[in-house]
Amino acid sequence: MSRRDEMREVAKDLERMGIEITSRWLREEPISGIKYTKIARRKSWALKDLKDVRKADILVRFTDDLSKPTVPSRLATGSRMFEMGVAYEREMPVVVVGGFQPIFDYLPKIVHVRTLDELRVYLSGYRFFRKGR
Numbered sequence: 001m002s003r004r005d006e007m008r009e010v011a012k013d014l015e016r017m018g019i020e021i022t023s024r025w026l027r028e029e030p031i032s033g034i035k036y037t038k039i040a041r042r043k044s045w046a047l048k049d050l051k052d053v054r055k056a057d058i059l060v061r062f063t064d065d066l067s068k069p070t071v072p073s074r075l076a077t078g079s080r081m082f083e084m085g086v087a088y089e090r091e092m093p094v095v096v097v098g099g100f101q102p103i104f105d106y107l108p109k110i111v112h113v114r115t116l117d118e119l120r121v122y123l124s125g126y127r128f129f130r131k132g133r
Contacts, residue, residue: 007062010116019123022055024048049083058126059087060119063098095122 011021095111
């Protein structure tokens with residue numbers, strides 16, 4: 001069970017707050033009708049995701065409760081962790097919604113919020129601060 005639909009709703013909610021969402025994977029369906037090899041298609045998606053991370057001002061990562069059978073192991077990939085690493089290395093603010101997962105969640109400057117409501121409050125303040133610069 002993918003969290004794509006859930007994240008699409010979160011993105012719509014944040015867009016109503018005036019926040020631009022750079023993650024195109026939420027709006028686009030996988031490429032179909034074109035004869036890509038599996039490797040070429042995955043490489044294309046990865047490069048697009050990296051471009052989206054680089055375009056953002058802030059990275060928000062949601063955690064999964066992996067103790068319950070809500071996320072199949074095939075979806076518990078390192079993609080989000082890789083994106084978070086790219087953002088962190090670029091000194092981009094990183095916000096994690098939910099609990100702590102990898103050891104990198106304990107790095108300095110990683111902001112943690114427990115809920116979507118807390119994320120909304122944080123992002124509202126962040127946007128205000130950014131506009132004032």
